[in-house]
Amino acid sequence: MLRIEKVVVGPLSSNSYLVYDPEMHEGIIIDAGGDGDKIVALVDRAGVKVGYLCCTHAHFDHTLAADYVRSVLSCKFLIHKDDVWLLEMAAKSARKYVEPDGYLYDGYMIEVGQQPLKVLHTPGHTPGSVSIVGDGFVFTGDTLFAGTVGRTDYPGGNAEQLADSLSKKLMSLPDDYVVYPGHGRPTTIGAERRSNPFIKLAKR
Numbered sequence: 001m002l003r004i005e006k007v008v009v010g011p012l013s014s015n016s017y018l019v020y021d022p023e024m025h026e027g028i029i030i031d032a033g034g035d036g037d038k039i040v041a042l043v044d045r046a047g048v049k050v051g052y053l054c055c056t057h058a059h060f061d062h063t064l065a066a067d068y069v070r071s072v073l074s075c076k077f078l079i080h081k082d083d084v085w086l087l088e089m090a091a092k093s094a095r096k097y098v099e100p101d102g103y104l105y106d107g108y109m110i111e112v113g114q115q116p117l118k119v120l121h122t123p124g125h126t127p128g129s130v131s132i133v134g135d136g137f138v139f140t141g142d143t144l145f146a147g148t149v150g151r152t153d154y155p156g157g158n159a160e161q162l163a164d165s166l167s168k169k170l171m172s173l174p175d176d177y178v179v180y181p182g183h184g185r186p187t188t189i190g191a192e193r194r195s196n197p198f199i200k201l202a203k204r
Protein backbone atom coordinates (compact mmCIF):
# COMPACT_ATOMS: atom_id res chain seq x y z
CA MET A 1 0.00 0.00 0.00
CA LEU A 2 1.45 3.36 -0.97
CA ARG A 3 1.37 6.25 1.47
CA ILE A 4 0.80 9.85 0.52
CA GLU A 5 1.97 12.85 2.53
CA LYS A 6 1.74 16.53 1.75
CA VAL A 7 3.44 19.81 2.60
CA VAL A 8 2.12 23.21 1.59
CA VAL A 9 4.90 25.30 0.08
CA GLY A 10 5.85 28.51 -1.64
CA PRO A 11 4.28 31.90 -2.25
CA LEU A 12 1.03 30.48 -3.69
CA SER A 13 0.46 27.73 -1.09
CA SER A 14 1.01 24.85 -3.48
CA ASN A 15 0.79 21.23 -2.45
CA SER A 16 3.93 19.17 -2.70
CA TYR A 17 3.35 15.44 -2.26
CA LEU A 18 5.51 12.52 -1.28
CA VAL A 19 4.14 9.17 -2.51
CA TYR A 20 6.02 6.24 -1.07
CA ASP A 21 6.15 2.56 -0.39
CA PRO A 22 6.92 2.26 3.34
CA GLU A 23 8.21 -1.33 3.01
CA MET A 24 10.49 -0.75 0.05
CA HIS A 25 11.51 2.71 1.37
CA GLU A 26 11.11 4.22 -2.08
CA GLY A 27 9.13 7.23 -3.17
CA ILE A 28 8.58 10.03 -5.63
CA ILE A 29 7.78 13.69 -5.14
CA ILE A 30 5.01 15.39 -7.04
CA ASP A 31 5.54 19.14 -7.49
CA ALA A 32 8.09 21.33 -5.73
CA GLY A 33 6.71 24.87 -5.69
CA GLY A 34 9.09 26.35 -3.12
CA ASP A 35 10.38 25.74 0.40
CA GLY A 36 12.70 22.99 -0.79
CA ASP A 37 13.90 22.40 2.77
CA LYS A 38 10.33 21.53 3.85
CA ILE A 39 10.09 18.98 1.05
CA VAL A 40 13.46 17.46 1.93
CA ALA A 41 12.44 17.30 5.62
CA LEU A 42 9.29 15.40 4.64
CA VAL A 43 11.39 12.85 2.74
CA ASP A 44 13.81 12.55 5.69
CA ARG A 45 10.94 11.93 8.13
CA ALA A 46 9.54 9.19 5.91
CA GLY A 47 13.03 7.69 5.58
CA VAL A 48 12.73 6.92 1.89
CA LYS A 49 14.89 7.16 -1.20
CA VAL A 50 13.32 9.43 -3.79
CA GLY A 51 14.00 8.51 -7.40
CA TYR A 52 11.95 11.13 -9.19
CA LEU A 53 10.50 14.58 -8.86
CA CYS A 54 7.52 14.73 -11.24
CA CYS A 55 6.03 18.15 -11.85
CA THR A 56 2.39 18.29 -12.94
CA HIS A 57 3.19 21.39 -15.02
CA ALA A 58 5.86 24.07 -15.31
CA HIS A 59 4.26 27.04 -13.55
CA PHE A 60 6.71 28.44 -10.99
CA ASP A 61 4.44 27.58 -8.06
CA HIS A 62 5.01 23.90 -8.93
CA THR A 63 8.67 24.02 -9.99
CA LEU A 64 10.37 26.76 -7.94
CA ALA A 65 12.27 24.29 -5.74
CA ALA A 66 12.84 21.68 -8.47
CA ASP A 67 16.55 22.35 -8.84
CA TYR A 68 17.12 22.41 -5.07
CA VAL A 69 15.16 19.22 -4.42
CA ARG A 70 16.86 17.42 -7.29
CA SER A 71 20.34 18.31 -6.11
CA VAL A 72 19.76 17.58 -2.40
CA LEU A 73 17.95 14.27 -3.00
CA SER A 74 19.89 13.27 -6.14
CA CYS A 75 16.67 12.47 -7.97
CA LYS A 76 15.56 12.99 -11.54
CA PHE A 77 13.33 15.92 -12.50
CA LEU A 78 10.59 14.96 -14.99
CA ILE A 79 8.00 17.10 -16.73
CA HIS A 80 5.95 16.98 -19.94
CA LYS A 81 7.77 18.26 -23.02
CA ASP A 82 4.94 20.63 -23.95
CA ASP A 83 5.72 22.75 -20.86
CA VAL A 84 9.44 23.16 -21.52
CA TRP A 85 8.81 26.59 -23.08
CA LEU A 86 7.40 27.70 -19.71
CA LEU A 87 10.62 26.61 -18.01
CA GLU A 88 12.54 28.56 -20.62
CA MET A 89 10.41 31.65 -19.99
CA ALA A 90 11.01 31.32 -16.25
CA ALA A 91 14.72 31.01 -16.99
CA LYS A 92 14.72 34.49 -18.54
CA SER A 93 13.64 36.14 -15.30
CA ALA A 94 15.60 33.84 -12.98
CA ARG A 95 18.64 33.74 -15.32
CA LYS A 96 18.78 30.03 -14.81
CA TYR A 97 17.29 27.24 -16.88
CA VAL A 98 16.38 24.17 -14.87
CA GLU A 99 16.81 21.41 -17.40
CA PRO A 100 14.60 18.32 -16.98
CA ASP A 101 16.30 14.92 -16.82
CA GLY A 102 13.51 13.33 -18.83
CA TYR A 103 9.99 13.82 -20.09
CA LEU A 104 6.58 12.57 -19.01
CA TYR A 105 4.00 11.61 -21.63
CA ASP A 106 0.56 10.04 -21.80
CA GLY A 107 0.89 6.43 -20.65
CA TYR A 108 4.31 6.88 -19.01
CA MET A 109 4.67 4.49 -16.07
CA ILE A 110 6.54 5.37 -12.87
CA GLU A 111 7.36 2.62 -10.39
CA VAL A 112 7.06 3.49 -6.70
CA GLY A 113 8.38 0.51 -4.80
CA GLN A 114 6.62 -2.21 -6.75
CA GLN A 115 3.53 -0.23 -7.61
CA PRO A 116 3.09 1.51 -10.93
CA LEU A 117 1.72 5.02 -11.31
CA LYS A 118 0.49 6.10 -14.72
CA VAL A 119 0.79 9.51 -16.32
CA LEU A 120 -2.19 11.03 -18.12
CA HIS A 121 -1.58 14.02 -20.37
CA THR A 122 -4.30 16.47 -19.28
CA PRO A 123 -3.61 19.72 -21.16
CA GLY A 124 -5.68 22.89 -20.86
CA HIS A 125 -4.33 24.74 -17.83
CA THR A 126 -0.97 24.51 -19.62
CA PRO A 127 -0.13 22.53 -22.78
CA GLY A 128 2.01 20.08 -20.84
CA SER A 129 -0.15 19.57 -17.75
CA VAL A 130 -0.25 15.98 -16.55
CA SER A 131 -2.17 14.00 -13.95
CA ILE A 132 -0.62 11.02 -12.21
CA VAL A 133 -2.85 8.04 -11.41
CA GLY A 134 -2.27 5.27 -8.87
CA ASP A 135 -4.48 2.54 -7.45
CA GLY A 136 -7.32 4.58 -5.92
CA PHE A 137 -5.94 8.09 -6.29
CA VAL A 138 -4.93 10.73 -8.80
CA PHE A 139 -2.73 13.82 -8.58
CA THR A 140 -4.30 16.49 -10.75
CA GLY A 141 -2.00 19.51 -10.44
CA ASP A 142 -3.91 22.64 -11.48
CA THR A 143 -6.27 20.73 -13.81
CA LEU A 144 -8.89 19.78 -11.20
CA PHE A 145 -9.49 21.11 -7.67
CA ALA A 146 -12.17 20.50 -5.07
CA GLY A 147 -15.14 22.42 -6.47
CA THR A 148 -13.38 24.10 -9.35
CA VAL A 149 -10.94 23.59 -12.23
CA GLY A 150 -7.73 25.18 -13.45
CA ARG A 151 -7.62 28.59 -15.08
CA THR A 152 -7.12 28.70 -18.82
CA ASP A 153 -6.42 32.43 -19.20
CA TYR A 154 -2.66 32.21 -18.69
CA PRO A 155 -0.36 31.95 -21.74
CA GLY A 156 -0.77 28.51 -23.31
CA GLY A 157 -4.09 27.88 -21.57
CA ASN A 158 -6.92 26.37 -23.60
CA ALA A 159 -10.47 25.99 -22.26
CA GLU A 160 -11.51 23.37 -24.85
CA GLN A 161 -8.53 21.19 -24.09
CA LEU A 162 -9.23 21.49 -20.37
CA ALA A 163 -12.85 20.41 -20.90
CA ASP A 164 -11.62 17.38 -22.90
CA SER A 165 -9.02 16.48 -20.28
CA LEU A 166 -11.71 16.54 -17.62
CA SER A 167 -14.47 14.71 -19.47
CA LYS A 168 -12.38 12.18 -21.44
CA LYS A 169 -9.57 11.46 -19.01
CA LEU A 170 -10.16 12.38 -15.36
CA MET A 171 -13.90 11.67 -15.33
CA SER A 172 -13.27 8.19 -16.73
CA LEU A 173 -11.69 7.27 -13.37
CA PRO A 174 -13.86 5.50 -10.75
CA ASP A 175 -15.93 7.59 -8.31
CA ASP A 176 -14.02 6.43 -5.24
CA TYR A 177 -10.65 7.65 -6.52
CA VAL A 178 -9.19 10.32 -4.23
CA VAL A 179 -8.13 13.51 -6.02
CA TYR A 180 -5.00 15.24 -4.72
CA PRO A 181 -4.93 18.67 -6.36
CA GLY A 182 -2.09 21.16 -6.74
CA HIS A 183 -3.75 23.55 -4.28
CA GLY A 184 -6.25 23.06 -1.47
CA ARG A 185 -7.86 19.99 0.02
CA PRO A 186 -8.31 16.51 -1.43
CA THR A 187 -11.63 15.45 -2.91
CA THR A 188 -12.89 12.44 -4.90
CA ILE A 189 -13.75 11.88 -8.57
CA GLY A 190 -17.34 11.06 -7.52
CA ALA A 191 -17.78 14.24 -5.48
CA GLU A 192 -16.51 16.34 -8.37
CA ARG A 193 -18.65 14.48 -10.89
CA ARG A 194 -21.74 15.22 -8.75
CA SER A 195 -21.14 18.76 -7.64
CA ASN A 196 -18.34 20.54 -9.54
CA PRO A 197 -20.14 23.06 -11.81
CA PHE A 198 -17.22 23.13 -14.27
CA ILE A 199 -17.34 19.35 -14.72
CA LYS A 200 -21.04 19.57 -15.58
CA LEU A 201 -20.19 22.21 -18.20
CA ALA A 202 -17.30 20.14 -19.57
CA LYS A 203 -19.62 17.20 -20.26
CA ARG A 204 -21.79 19.05 -22.73
Ligand SMILES: [Zn+2]
Nearest residue numbers: 057059125142
Ligand atom coordinates in the same frame (compact mmCIF):
# COMPACT_ATOMS: atom_id res chain seq x y z
ZN1 LIG B 1 -0.58 26.37 -12.70
Ligand SMILES: [Zn+2]
Nearest residue numbers: 059061142182
Ligand atom coordinates in the same frame (compact mmCIF):
# COMPACT_ATOMS: atom_id res chain seq x y z
ZN1 LIG C 1 -0.58 26.22 -9.16
